[in-house]
Amino acid sequence: xxxxxxxxxxxxxxxxxxxxxxxxxxxxxxxxxxxxxxxxxxxxxxxxxxxxxxxxxxxxxxxxxxxxxxxxxxxxxxxxxxxxxxxxxxxxxxxxxxxxxxxxxxxxxxxxxxxxxxxxxxxxxxxxxxxxxxxxxxxxxxxxxxxxxxxxxxxxxxxxxxxxxxxxxxxxxxxxxxxxxxxxxxxxxxxxxxxxxxxxxxxxxxxxxxxxxxxxxxxxxxxxxxxxxxxxxxxxxxxxxxxxxxxxxxxxxxxxxxxxxxxxxxxxxxxxxxxxxxxxxxxxxxxxxxxxxxxxxxxxxxxxxxxxxxxxxxxxxxxxxxxxxxxxxxxxxxxxxxxxxxxxxxxxxx
Amino acid sequence: xxxxxxxxxxxxxxxxxxxxxxxxxxxxxxxxxxxxxxxxxxxxxxxxxxxxxxxxxxxxxxxxxxxxxxxxxxxxxxxxxxxxxxxxxxxxxxxxxxxxxxxxxxxxxxxxxxxxxxxxxxxxxxxxxxxxxxxxxxxxxxxxxxxxxxxxxxxxxxxxxxxxxxxxxxxxxxxxxxx
Numbered sequence: 001x002x003x004x005x006x007x008x009x010x011x012x013x014x015x016x017x018x019x020x021x022x023x024x025x026x027x028x029x030x031x032x033x034x035x036x037x038x039x040x041x042x043x044x045x046x047x048x049x050x051x052x053x054x055x056x057x058x059x060x061x062x063x064x065x066x067x068x069x070x071x072x073x074x075x076x077x078x079x080x081x082x083x084x085x086x087x088x089x090x091x092x093x094x095x096x097x098x099x100x101x102x103x104x105x106x107x108x109x110x111x112x113x114x115x116x117x118x119x120x121x122x123x124x125x126x127x128x129x130x131x132x133x134x135x136x137x138x139x140x141x142x143x144x145x146x147x148x149x150x151x152x153x154x155x156x157x158x159x160x161x162x163x164x165x166x167x168x169x170x171x172x173x174x175x176x177x178x179x180x181x182x183x184x185x186x187x188x189x190x191x192x193x194x195x196x197x198x199x200x201x202x203x204x205x206x207x208x209x210x211x212x213x214x215x216x217x218x219x220x221x222x223x224x225x226x227x228x229x230x231x232x233x234x235x236x237x238x239x240x241x242x243x244x245x246x247x248x249x250x251x252x253x254x255x256x257x258x259x260x261x262x263x264x265x266x267x268x269x270x271x272x273x274x275x276x277x278x279x280x281x282x283x284x285x286x287x288x289x290x291x292x293x294x295x296x297x298x299x300x301x302x303x304x305x306x307x308x309x310x311x312x313x314x315x316x317x318x319x320x321x322x323x324x325x326x327x328x329x330x331x332x333x334x335x336x337x338x339x340x341x342x343x344x345x346x347x348x349x350x
Numbered sequence: 351x352x353x354x355x356x357x358x359x360x361x362x363x364x365x366x367x368x369x370x371x372x373x374x375x376x377x378x379x380x381x382x383x384x385x386x387x388x389x390x391x392x393x394x395x396x397x398x399x400x401x402x403x404x405x406x407x408x409x410x411x412x413x414x415x416x417x418x419x420x421x422x423x424x425x426x427x428x429x430x431x432x433x434x435x436x437x438x439x440x441x442x443x444x445x446x447x448x449x450x451x452x453x454x455x456x457x458x459x460x461x462x463x464x465x466x467x468x469x470x471x472x473x474x475x476x477x478x479x480x481x482x483x484x485x486x487x488x489x490x491x492x493x494x495x496x497x498x499x500x501x502x503x504x505x506x507x508x509x510x511x512x513x514x515x516x517x518x519x520x521x522x523x524x525x526x527x528x529x
Contacts, residue, residue: 022504025504057508057511058476058504064457064458065371065477068369069367069370071366077365077383077386077387080390081365082358083394085355
């Protein structure tokens with residue numbers, strides 16, 4: 001920006017014009033110009049006051065409208081974005097994720113099934129998104145979990161960073177996010193581990209594990225160190241088609257995210273909860289060989305470790321109506337699980 | 351072909367900024383969302399013109415700018431801002447007791463008195479934190495013009511804030527007439 005420069009020969013002595021002072025406030029000057037203005041302002045308190053006032057006005061204007069950024073986008077606007085999208089109506093993932101109110105992230109999300117635009121440029125955009133995630137502009141870790149789910153679950157090619165079969169996945173994630181990351185076994189419920197990835201998450205890192213069943217349905221487990229004061233209650237949230245169970249266990253924040261019936265998600269959440277490393281200190285590193293499967297009974301079923309803190313679980317999940325009978329038919333239809341947690345564990349010692 | 355999902359997702363992510371700018375332009379919540387919607391629709395219509403290397407936010411702001419200009423032209427003779435209405439909107443919005451309500455109201459009032467050609471560059475620089483070159487891109491004016499308009503807008507805003515109640519906007523056609 002040089003249009004405001006006058007009289008190079010007398011630099012430092014001639015008064016910078018208003019345009020130069022104004023550009024100074026906006027950080028638009030190059031080094032030489034800035035130094036010249038700086039020098040002038042040091043000697044001329046009146047101009048300095050003016051410049052300070054302008055800077056204050058700038059800040060005031062910014063804060064005057066800043067609140068809009070925190071507001072949820074009205075449904076009408078979100079709908080406008082998806083109008084005429086390929087496929088019938090708005091992609092369900094996208095609607096769900098949008099409903100979470102992930103606004104500040106400037107995020108790319110949603111769109112399972114209509115992901116058609118894959119090339120290097122898209123990856124570059126995602127990199128930018130990850131930067132925004134890293135800046136912690138997404139609100140709350142649960143929202144970030146949903147956001148991360150929506151982004152990566154729709155990715156056929158780059159869904160995970162590290163494939164499940166790579167042995168170091170667990171160690172790698174554990175080291176990076178500073179909480180024990182266990183590769184939860186959801187095979188009894190028909191979900192195979194696809195792999196995992198490391199995500200920027202505010203000031204820290206989080207891990208995402210992705211599972212997929214035979215019908216290509218994907219769920220993600222989001223793991224992070226929770227902030228102090230984060231609510232530890234076991235909760236369920238439904239955002240459109242997207243369901244989320246989240247809880248905090250022994251310093252690890254969990255969010256299970258998926259577009260599945262609540263009952264199915266609950267079953268998976270239970271399994272993850274029960275496989276938490278600290279809850280089951282004796283559990284072997286490989287989750288596929290649980291220490292004492294509660295396989296008594298009629299069905300060869302999900303290999304739930306036993307004993308486990310059933311009472312604690314029931315207490316936490318009480319709000320979720322864990323024991324309502326309608327859970328069962330849904331579970332039968334939604335997953336290849338052959339028997340349920342309730343009936344199979346009722347005979348085992350509490 | 352319809353706009354791809356990746357593009358739509360970016361659009362979705364840019365909504366908060368779009369709304370903020372629309373709010374600053376129109377100083378009215380409903381009008382701002384109308385403008386935002388127009389801008390989103392235009393963006394979807396012309397998605398092929400978007401260069402993914404560029405920033406979606408800036409592109410969208412330029413669309414909003416154009417849409418706003420169109421609206422203003424259409425409503426040129428009837429656009430009127432009632433100061434009472436302005437205060438009511440301001441009160442509604444003022445959920446944060448920590449901010450200086452007086453200053454905010456003054457700022458809003460002063461903003462309405464700036465000419466459109468001064469207000470837009472000033473808002474883009476101060477509120478949207480765009481660089482002069484980005485503002486030049488959004489408004490399609492030379493960068494030197496951005497520099498001088500920001501400067502004049504800033505000076506005018508200050509005059510209005512310092513109580514120049516009788517002063518009129520110094521140049522250009524007023525975006526809104528205060529009755």
